[in-house]
Structure formats: structure tokens, C-alpha cells
Amino acid sequence: MTNLTSRSKIVSNKKMTFWERIYLPAILGGLRITFGHLFRKKTTVQYPEVQREFSDIYRGKHVLKRDDEGRERCTACGLCAVACPAEAITMVAAERKPGEENLYREEKYAVVYEINMLRCIFCGDCEEACPKEAIFLTKEIVHSEYHRDELIYGKDVLVEPMDPAKRIDVSKRQTPEVLAFKQNKKFKHNR
């Protein structure tokens, strides 16, 4: 019979010699390898005290952005939900009432916006699909929880804080084309 792989070993039942039977050389050999590793460079870091450097476009927890005036950008158009391959996003839309113009950017907004983080595969398709530049993935990591319900993130977790100092910078995630588009004065929303 021919061997399927060259790494297979034929085992024999031959009797061990005296030195092999006392096992000491084998134990000492193992200890040498173990102590040798103590003086090597460590491959692990002390998370969370030490954190590795993240890429600028790391895809972690989502954020629902506000615009410069603090209004929510999301209009509940549903394109993120239809683009989502894991079907993690659900939303309920509502009409903006008079007097809420400083809260929501357009006449429609999302009352409920939920992402099931257990389903999410962090592919970033929602970010790609969003026509209003409302949803972005951030460097923040989604932490584990004890209950499944706690991993369905609602608007209370996802929407970024109103305070301008606490806003999340996503400019590094945007391509030069997008940034150039936002400067184009031909479009009314840039004037």
C-alpha cells in the first residue's frame, strides 16, 4: 500500500533500552524547551491594560452619527437592513413633528433602530449602503454579556453623544472621493 502522506510513521513494538525506560533524558529535553520559551519575546499582551494598535478602518461597534448641528442623520431608509447579509438590523420609522427640527435632520427618522450584535458579522456593508452617512463602524469592540437581550443594541447605545467633545471621529474611514463630494458646492446640502 502506498502512503498518502510522507509524514506518516510506522510504529514498532520494539523493546526500549535502559536509558529510554528511566525517561530522564526525555523529561530533561522537555524542560529545556519550556525554559527556553521564558526568554523569548512574548506574543501576547496584557489586555485590557495594554491594547494593540488598531487599523484606522477597523470594523467594531456601530455608531449612529449626528450632523454638525447635533441632529440625527439617520432617516430610517432601510438600505442598511436590506444590505445586511446577516439580517441583524431592524428599524421603525416615524414622522418628525414640528418643533423637533433640532433633533432630526429630515422629516422622517428612526424611532427604533436595533442591531443584533450576535448576528452581526462586522462586514461593513451597512456603512457602505448608507446614503446619509449616518452609520459607521468604529474601533470600539463589542463586549460580551451574560444575556442575549443585552446584545441587541438600541438607539441608546448606538447614537453618538450630543456633546461635540464626545463625538466619534470617522473621517479616516471616508475615502478621498467621499470627502471631495462633501466639499462640492454644486450640491445644495454642501452650501
Added chain:
Amino acid sequence: MFKVTIDNQQVDVEEGTTILQAARMIGGKVVPPAMCYYSKLRGSGGKCRTCLVKVAQSSAKDPRPMPKLVASCSTPVQDGMVVQNLTSPEVVEARKAIVEFLLLNHPLDCPVCDQAGECDLQDLSFRYGMEETGSEEDRREFPVTDIGDKIKLHMNRCILCYRCVYTADQLTDKRLHGVLYRGDVSEIGTFIQQAVTNNFSGNMIDVCPVGALTDKTFRFKSRVWFLNPMNAHRDCPSCSGNVTAWMFGNEIYRVTGRKNQYGELEEFICNECRFEKKDPGDWVIEGPRHIKRQSVISANHYERMKKQSVIKPIEGIMEDPE
């Protein structure tokens, strides 16, 4: 019988048929798109110019080409006419310009608009339009108004196709709304905010090719691609009762008429069916409605495959069984 050739395909049609109707008899890709023409409304057509085609040969007797592109919805055929639709680069170029014109004043509010996903203008601009616009001027703006208590009018989105005006004229006994003013400032208006009360007035929502007239009972409830369109019927005293019920789970979110492959209603339905009957108990659900697989509405929409496409799987993939 007249012999007409459209995009190298021949068809025999009755005298008096228009080019568009002849193209629809052939079907498939030779059919020019139409935004204002509606086969069930008398006198419609000739306004949007999206159906422009090139007539390479006027008739068998007079083989000269027509000097300009003609609107296929309102040009009757001649015997031996040769028409070019997509085979003529001139037509494709003209259609691009027409789309740009239609979008001149059309706001970019598809994320807000309830029509998104089933909008004729969206399909048209996706297929023939350009990504950029040449205009730098502001778009015209109107306040959002109510036409009756069930219909919302977004005049910003209107492309002035006049379909709703013909619907109000021909379907209802009393004309209550029309187009006011002229040219750039023209707008759809009711007679001093008079409510449209006729029992068939809701059909102007379905007839509207864009999101200018929308259902107030469905306003911002959901996006059309999250819903499941189902054929449903009920015993209605005033209309046929055959409708499409747009369902989310066991709830009916909205009711519309049944549209054919050209986006035209098969039958007009009454307002009671459209606006009042949102309880699944009112309807007999027949089954899922056929949705083109290219449509965003076909996401998570499952229907039984037609037998034909099972036997010929390759053909089923190549073109939509319609």
C-alpha cells in the same frame, strides 16, 4: 394589418396602434419606457418624452426616415415602418438627457420617500441616467399638502406627467384637481384645498410614477422591500376586490391595486378596499405576487417557480419568466 419592425423584430398590428403598443406586443427589451403614458387612461402620453424612438423608415411607400425622434406613445404605426429603440445610439443618448431633465427639479429624497423601491423614475434613472447632474440651480420647492384625508401630495417630487389628472377626470364623476399655472411653476392643486372625496380617488396614488402622491395610511410605516406583496381578494360591492396586500408577518400594512409588468394597474380599486380594510380577516389571501427578481422587493420574497423555468433552467436565468 400593418407590418412594423422594431429593433429588427417584426410584428403585425392593427391600423391605428401606436409604436409603444406595438413594441409591447413584442415585449422584452424593445419596449420603450414610459413615465406619462398609461394604457388605461384616455389621452395620456406625449408629455414626459422618455419613450422617444427613432423611425428609420416611415412606411413602405415613403422610405425616408422621420426627421426627429418621435414619442412612441402617441405616434401611430404605418405599414412597413422601421423603428429603432435601443439599437440606435441617438435614442439612448436622448433618453439620458430626458432623464436629466426629469430629475432637474426632483429632490434627492429617496431615503425618505415612500415610493422608493417601486418608483418608475428610480428605475429609469438607474437604467438610462447619469450619475451627475449638469444643473447648479436650486430645485423648486413646495410645502407638503394634503389632498383629502388619505392622500399626501409632495409637489417637489412631481414630474408633471398628468396621469393623476386624467384619473380624476375619467374615473371620478367630478373633477376636483388639476394642474395650476404653467411651465416651471406649474403644480398639482385641488380647488381651494377641496378634499378629493370620490370613492376611486385613491387610484391616483398607484397611477403616480413617482412619490408625489402617497398613501397617508402607509406614510413612513415601512419600506416596501420589508413587506411581502400578496395577491388578495374580497367581495367588494363597488370594485372587483382584487388587490395586492403588502404584508409584514400577519399584518397588512397597505393595500394597492395589482400592477402588470409595465407598472400599470390591472384594475382600479375603490377607496374602501385601499384605506379601510387593513385587517387580514377581511381578505382572502391567494398567495405571493410575482415580483421581478431584479427588484429590491424580491429580497426575502418567496414564490412558487413557474413550471416552465423548472424545465428550462437556463432560460429561466437568462430572462424573467413573464
